[in-house]
Amino acid sequence: MSSTFVAYLTVGNYLLLTLLWSAIVVLYLRSRRLARSVDPLVATLAAVLALDATKSAIESAYFGVVWASEYEIALTALGAILARPEMLIAPKILNLVTAVTVLAVIVRRWIPRELRERRERAESDARLRRELEASLADVRAAEERWDLAIRANQDGIWDWDLTTNRVWISPRLEEQLGYAHGELAPRFGPEIWKDLVHEEDAEQLGAAREAFVRGTTRDFDVEVRLRCKAGDHRTFRARAAAQRAPSGEALRVVGSLSDVTEQRRVEASLARRRSIERLGLVASGVAHDVNNLLAVVRANVELARTTTSSDSRVAAALADIDDAVTRGATLTSRLLASTGRGRFAVTEVDVGALAQEMTRLLAGSAPRAVRIETAISRPVPTVEADAAQVQQVVMNLVTNAIEAVDPEHGKVRVSVRAEAVREPVPAAVADEAALPPGRYVVLEVDDDGVGMSDAVRAQMFEPFFTTKPEGRGLGLAAMLSTLRAHRAGLRLRSAPGQGTTFTVLFPASERASQEARPPRDIRARRSRCALIVDDDESVRTAVSRMTELLGLEPRVVGSGAAALDVLDEHGELAVVLLDLRMPGGFDGHDVLLRIRERRPELRVVMMSGFHKFVPMSDARTTALQKPFSMEQLRDALARVGVEVGPFEAANEAPRGA
Structure with missing residues (x-):
């Protein structure tokens, strides 16, 4: 390679470097504003590069001129000057100036800006971290609040994603169905849900669900019976809301289950009681009027017996009429007993003796192979009750037991004992308040018969429910x-x-x-006047005739207000025969209260065809149920200490003579 080529190559190299570094400087000058607006850090680095490029361009031009002069290519005089030793320090100074300038740019512009940006980024990161932590805290609080709400809520919650067909259920829902936490949730899905639904409710629930999912109906509120882990079914109210697509079809459904089993049971019980109450109101009104009619018939039968001849045919006819009155009174008594309005004549009842006698009588009609045993403990305290109704209870229980056992080898056991109960006593039906602990007389009827299913037990006290083919189903209701x-x-x-x-x-x-x-020394002897208070004129007439035959002087009024007026005017009264149910603002109870306020010593006989309970608060008050005979009236007067004359019905004849 010739020296000329090397000379030109060297000078050309420096010239090219000069051009390149100059081009970089030009590019920087043209784009510095854009770089500053886009990124300050890039603009600072570009300025440093431009300074270095300027220094490099000057150095390349400097050494290019020196070598061009050295090789005698061009600029010989300028190159000779620049080649002097004292001039060669210029590039060194230029490098130093450039380095200092670059350092100044970095220190003054890049480092503060970088530190500021780093600080801003750190502050921004810290702010973002705080916001993220606050957001996470809010999320955790919301999750805890949701979890507490689910736990505190008595409803079970479920979430069904229809896009994935996945179902989530809350722990409370598992608890409602009798499962432990986590026992049902992992495998819960639409198929499990179908298995839980009672077969009788499946069709209705399926139709309601399909309509809700399709968007045909916007509300989902149904009652359904679900099978619990123990195998029994409970009633739930299911409600739901849906997230829907623009077409109206549900994408996600969230719902709740409320256990309404007890509520529905109480409502059904209340409905039954209201039905019985309505029936009782009608029955009591009918019984009151019928008993008043029967009272008139019986009273006139008694009067007819005292005035007719000794013709046996007349006496037999009167006896038949009296029997018909008794049967009619028995029918009204049973009707009222079935509606809870049958308690009237309260006495001291020996339940043991009554149960033993009733069992002996019923054993005669039982199949021969059925064994009926009695176990009556002695002594057993008496109870304050209506003997006829307690007798009816024994008869119903023993009769049902006999009919329930196998006629070939069945066994019925009737026992009566006294028991000191230390725990609350369950009421007759589950929705009523328990009775307080204390001393009770226990009547127990046990059989080894077919027993009762849960369905029968739930309906056995309904007035018109029966399992007997003859349709006799009023006994347990009564x-x-x-x-x-x-x-x-x-x-x-x-x-x-x-x-x-x-x-x-x-x-x-x-x-x-x-x-x-009453004590013997408080019997009334001075007055013979009997005040008869009844709103039915025929009853007043009949009772007044009966009292005359018993040696009393009757005075009749038709209302409670008139009776109070007589009390104020007439000082001497032996007894008041007072009807229990009367219109006009004062019924028998109201009049009795005012009698006790004004004349506490006065004897009162409460008469009623409306078998309502009359409290025997003292020995001067007793009760008499319509229709009553002359003998029953005489006994009632004797119970309160009113002495009457002897009575013997004339022309008595055997029944059916």
Whole structure:
């Protein structure tokens, strides 16, 4: 390679470097504003590069001129000057100046800006971190609040994603169905849901669900029975809301389950009680009017017996009429007992003796192979009750037990005992308040018959429900009303194939039966006037005739207000025969209260065809149920200490003569 080529190559190299570095400087000058607006850091780095490029361009031009002069290519005089030793320090100074300038740019512009940007980024990161932590705290609080809300809520929650067909359920829903937490949730899905639904509700629920998912209906609120882990079914109210696509079809459904089993049971019980109450209102009104008519018939039969001849045919006819009155009174009594309005004549009742006698009578009609046993403990305290209604309770229980057992080898056991109960006594039905602990007389009827299913037990006290082919289903309904009226408790044990045990608990009486009798020294002897108070004129007439035959002087009024006026005017009265149910603002109870305020010593006989309970608060008050005979009226007057003349019905004849 010739020296000329090397010379030109060297000078050309410096010239090219000069051009390149100069081009970089020009590019920087043209784009510095854009670089500053886009990124200050890039603009600073570009300025440093431009300074270095300027220094490099000057150095390249400097050494290019020196070498061009050295090789005698061009600029010989300028090159000779620049080649002097003292001039060679210029590039060194230029490098130093450039380095200092670059350092100044970096220190003054890049480092502060970088530090400021770093600080701003750190502050921004810290702010973002705080915001993120606050957001996470809010999310955690929302999750905790949601979790507490789910736990506190008595409803079970479920979430069904229709796009993935996945279902989530809350722990409360598992608890409602009798499962432990996590026992049902992992495998819960639409198929499991279908298995839980009662077969009778599946079609209705499926139709409601399909309509809701399609968007045909916007509300989902249905009641459904679901099978619990134990195998029983409970009633739930299912409600839901949906997230929908623009077409209206549901994409996600969130709902709740409310257990309404107890609520529906109470509502059904209340409806049954209201039905019985309505029936009772009608029955009591009919019975009152019928008993008033029967009272007139019986009173006139008694009068006819005292005035007719000794013709046996007339006496037999009167006896038949009296029997018909008795049967009619029995029918009204049973009707009222079935509606809870049958308690009237309260006395001291020996439940043991009554049960033993009734069992002996019913055993005669039982199949020969059925064994009926009695176990009556002694002594057993008496109870304050209506003997006829307690007798009806025993008859219903024993009759049902006999019909439930196998006629070939069945067994019925009737027992009566006293029991000191230390725990609250269950009421006759589950939705009523329990009775307080205390001393009770326990009547128990046990059989080894077919027993009762849960469905039968749920309906056995309904007035018109029966499992008997003859359709006789009023007995237990009447018994329930009797137990309610006497504030008696009831325990029941029964299962299909395991027999049935009814345990009735009557509160033991706190007073001896003798206390119901008045002392002999308080009998009324001075006055013979009897005030008869009844709103029915025919009853007033009939009762006044009966009192005349008993040696009393009747005075009749038709209202409670008129009776109070007579009390104020007439100082001497032997007794008041007072109807219990009267219109006009004062019924028998109101008049009795005012009598006790004004004349506490006055004897009162409460008469009623409306078998309502009359409290025997003292020995001067007793009760008499319509229709009543002359003998029953005489006994009632004697109970309150009113002496009457002897009465013997004329022309008595054997029944059916």
